[in-house]
């Protein structure tokens with residue numbers, strides 16, 4: 513696949529539940545400290561350029577970083593709204609004036625705060641043959657889940673969008689509710 517950052521290998525997978533996509537660059541088989549982004553789908557940001565979250569920016573930042581380093585993997589999981597589904601996103605919009613952060617809203621509406629699993633990402637990383645990874649993520653939970661699934665995560669680097677005052681409430685929620693490193 514040719515992107516504005518360069519040419520990537522584009523792969524499709526099926527995890528028994530849904531389709532999963534990945535792109536990668538460089539000689540990753542047997543490689544150590546491979547930069548890896550495990551990214552969840554976000555229809556509002558990726559399809560409609562919503563500015564209410566940082567999903568689109570995070571994906572671009574990590575794709576730029578991988579292109580710059582000449583090696584890396586991005587895995588996109590079909591886990592909309594923390595895997596609560598697109599209807600949870602729509603419900604969230606209905607209470608968005610009361611709470612500023614999605615995980616809190618999901619709980620108010622009876623959904624789990626976060627239903628995501630990274631087992632299929634771990635499977636793909638094993639299939640691609642990487643020895644160890646540097647996770648490009650703010651999430652300690654993502655790192656822990658991947659490690660628990662047998663992936664050697666030697667480092668984690670935060671991905672924070674700069675100069676976006678409109679994201680302050682979003683980031684406060686991620687830090688306070690989910691313990692993200694921002």
Ligand SMILES: [Zn+2]
Nearest residue numbers: 554557565567
């Ligand atoms: Zn988003």
